[in-house]
Amino acid sequence: MDQKLVISPKFKIAAFVMMGIGLIAFIYAFISHPGRGWANLLINNYYFIALAIGGTFYYAMQNITQAGWSVGFNRIPLAMANFFPVLFILMIPVMFGLHSLYHWSHPEAVAHDALLQHKAPFLNAPFFIIRFVIYFAVWIGLTQLLRKLSFKEDVEGGIRFFEKSEFLSKVYIFALALTASGAAFDWIMSIDAHWFSTIFALRNFVMGFYHALVIIFLVVLLLNKQGYFPFLNEDHMRDFTKYIFVLCIIWAYMWFAQYILIWYANLPEEAIYYMPRTKGEFTPLFYTELIVNWLVPFFLLLIGKILRSKNMLIVLMIILMLGQYVDVYMQVTVGTLHKLNIGFIEIGSFIGFIGLFAFVLMWSLSKKPLVSKNHPLLEESTHHHGH
C-alpha cells in the first residue's frame, strides 16, 4: 500500500508537447480569430471546472455516506481538487474577454434593452468578477482543507480525521450547491442573457458529476495497467460502471427535462435557445451530444463482457470525455460565435488543456502516497466484495 506514483519521463514529454500544441493554438487564435480564442478558453476552462466540481463532490459524497468500497481510489478526486487553483489562474484572462463573450457586458447594448437593464444589478462586470473570486475562494479553501485532512490522516491516523472530513464534506456540498449553480448561471447561462432555464444549474452539475466519474475511472484503469492499484477487482469495476451508468441516465433525464419543457411550452423567448441548436448547422452536434452521452453508454454498459474488459472500458471512457466536450461546446459556441467552427484552434486548445490537466493530476498524485494509509475503511476497500 505504500506505493507512490512515479511520473514516467515519456508521460512528461507527452504532456508538455500537448501543452505546447495548446499554447500555439491559443496564440494563433488570439492573433487571427480573437472571438474564437475567447470562446475556446471559456469552453476548456468550463470543461475542467465542471470536472473538478464533480470530482470533489464525489469525494465529499463518499465521506458523507462513509462509503468503504472507494476509499482506495479517493486520492484521484482529491488530486482533481488541485484543478481549482490552476483554473483560477486560467479564468482570470476570461475576465478581460467579457466583451467578446457576453452580450450583457456592452453598456450600449444594455441601454436599448429593457430585459438586460432589469438584469443589470446581477449581470454587471464588477459584481461578476466579485462572484468569480468568491466561487474560487470557496472551492479552493474547502477542497484544500479536505486534502490536508486526508494527508494528515496518513501521518497521524485515528478516527478523528475521518469524522472531520465527513463534517467538512457536508459543509462543502452545501457551499457547492450555491457556488456551482452560480458559476453555471454566470459563465454559461449568461451567454444567452435573455434566456433562462431553472434546471440549468442542475443539468450542468450533473454533467460535471457524470464526467468526473468517467475521468476518475479512466485514471484508475490507466494506472492499473501500469501496475498501480493492485487490489482493483471486478467488484470495484462493477461499482464504478454502475455509478457511471446511473449518472448517464440522470444526465439524459436532466437534458431531456430542460428540452421537453421548452419544446412543449414553445414560448418564443425560451424556444429561441433551441432554434439554432436543432435547426441549422449545429443539428448534427445536437444529436451527437445525446447519442454519445446517453445512448452509447446506456446500451454498452448493459453488456457484461464490456463491464469486465478494462481495454473496452478505457475506450468507452475516452468516448465519454469527448461527449462532455460536445456538451460544453454546444452550450458556449452557439451563443458566442453563432457559427460552427471546428478546426486547429478547437482541437489544439482542447489537446493543450488535456495535457495540462493530466499533468496537474499526475503531479498531485505523485506528491503523496497513491492510496491513503490510515483510513478506517481502507481494508474494506482493498478487499471489496459487493453485489
Next chain:
Amino acid sequence: MAKTNIIGVYDDEDVLMKAIHFMQKKNIQIKDVLSPIPIHGVFEALKLTTRLPLATFFYGVLGTSLTFAFLYWASVVNYPLKFGGKPLNTLSFIIILFVATIFIGTFLTFMTFFIRQKLYPGKEVQILDPRSTDDKMLIVVDKDEKLSAAEINDIKSAMRESGASEVNEVEEITTKKKFVWKHEKDIH
C-alpha cells in the same frame, strides 16, 4: 413418498462459508443455503446463475414497443387530434414511454420470478427450520433414496466436521398437511 433433506445448522457465517467449500471438496451436492442475512460469496460459491436481468431487459424492450404502439394507435391512427401545434407522433410520448417501460419491466420480472419459484399469495411456505429466519444458517442437502446409509453418514459427518452445531433430517411436506418439524438430536 415425501422427500427428506439433511440439514446442517450453523451459527456463524464464516463457518458456513468454510463449510460450503469443505463439502464441495467432498463432492457433496448442496441443494440450498438458507440464511436470515445475505452472506457475501454464497451466490458465487454455489455457482448459481440467473438470467433474470436479461429477461428484464427484454421485458423493458417489450414494454417500450407495446406502449409506443398503443400511443401511436391512439393519437395518430385512431383519433388524430392536433393540439398546441404539435405533430401527432411526438416527443411527448417519451415521458409515458419511460414510466410504462419501468412498470412493465418490473411487473413482468416479478411475475417471472414468482412463477419460476412457484410462489403465489397465500401459499403455505414450508420452512425447513424456523430458526433460519432468526439467527441460524442452514446448508440443505437432498437425501436421495439412492444414497446408501454410508453415504448419508458421510454427509452428516462432513457437516459436523465443518462446524455444524446440529444435523437434522427434515421431511418435506407437499400436501396440505400441517408441517411438522422433526427434531433429531445430534449426538456429539
